[in-house]
Amino acid sequence: MFTMKLRKVTVAAATVLALTGTATACSNDKGSDEGKITVGIKYDQPGMGQKTPGGDYAGFDVDVATYIAEQLGYKKGDITFKETKTPDRENALKNGDVKFIVGTYSITPERDAQVDFAGPYFLAHQDLLVRSDSDVNKGTDLNGKTLCSVSGSTSAQNVQKKIAPKAQLREYNTYSECVSGLSSGAVDAMTTDDSILAGYAAQKQNKGKFKLLGLKLSNENYGVGVKSGDKATKDKINKAIEKMVSSGAWEKAVKANLGPADYDNEPAPKIGEIKK
Template sequence: MRSRHRRITAAALAAVAVLGLPACSTVLGEQESLADATSLTVGVKTDQPGLGLEDENGDITGFDVDVALYIADRLGVSAEDVEFTGVTSANREQKLIEGDVDMVVATYSITPARKTQVTFGGPYYVAKQDVLVRAEDSGIRGVHDLEGLRVCQGEGSNSAARITEGLGISVRKTEAPSYSACIEDLREGRVDAVSTDNLILAGFLAEDPSSFHLVDEPFTDEKYGVGLPRGDIRGCEAVNDAISRMYQSGRAGELLDTWFGEAELKLVKSVPQFEGCV
């Protein structure tokens, strides 16, 4: 599913969504689906340790990368035919809609609003939102202690809204281009806390355990979905089959241990409850 195929897919599936036709219907004479891919371009984060991090050689590694490679293999696409490209929380939907990527595996929490723009496979993991603070800030022991404090979120994220709107806790929200930028703001004292998924925070904590402290009082479920062009139901079902196999075979547990085994987290290694391909 390189450039021409991706462009047709995005346009065709958009037409399917508008017309209300089944996603596997023939559009413009072609049946377009991720399930038929012979190559893939996958959007991943490139600045999140343990999930998707690009090194000085341009290689991207992490849990999300390995999950994408596993799914690709189950779809019959070899690792050599998978191209990874960086995405951010702010541009994931647009990358799929415009056909720049075939699939997004990038700590992409499934939400009702996002479901109106893309189709989600999975979730492939259910993380928990938590709070990261500076090591010396022992007074912050839970999300309610953030009242009135400066809390950073990455652009395009919903994490602060889950605190203010979801829990009714008034915080001074700041926004940075990415969570790596939020971590730098926390390090330099420009914000008091960073709140997002515990896997993301654990990755940054592992990079610099002497500077930060994970509060470890989770307060939401964050369902990491595999983003697909809207309307690709057959592709979504194929992705879900792959995720099920990944957990049932024990591979998901191995990957979680590889990337987060040293973190003080309760890693969930059972098959997540799928959202359904709609």
């Protein structure tokens, strides 16, 4: 009888352990598992999010992502950065491929319907980048001149609509190609978010070559993307952002990554404050 009772207890205990293990496995997604976390960033935006030729990761967004992950309890060695290109971001969060995304991810109603956003943690604006010796000093000076943006972007059309209807548009596949065209004189200006433009201008090889005009053609509220319904992670990230700002680490990261371009950044926005 004693043996029978022992067998029943052992079987019951094993069943409980199995169920516990199953529940634990189900509660984790691929974005965070077994003390590791995968974070989405951009790989091709100098000053914001870039994978360097040496395989390191650098930029303001990388610094923000690292700070948040550490506040969530992960060490630097536990963080894996995954490239999340603009068209792939929502699916990466839905599928659990990443736990959160920090990658010049502007909060819009369309995106907010698919994922949740912590923040915003940064306010950028659409602007123009020109050569330092350029006679283009305001948007209207672009009439009759060549404006570069990437294929599929609405930034150049926005410039035409608002300030320079006679600007000649030229589209390249990447911002790096626009920068090369601007440097060589093939184009007279390029346009996108000022944070991205400042990142290129701040690169060592571009120091002193370019200037931002500071036109503030739009408000781009950068948020940290999380899976829809993941309120717990969103709340923790908001607290991490607030701590990064109050500790001075936020301002330090901005100056370190974008300061060389003489970028006049906006103060850190308040959590939940979206500027239209």
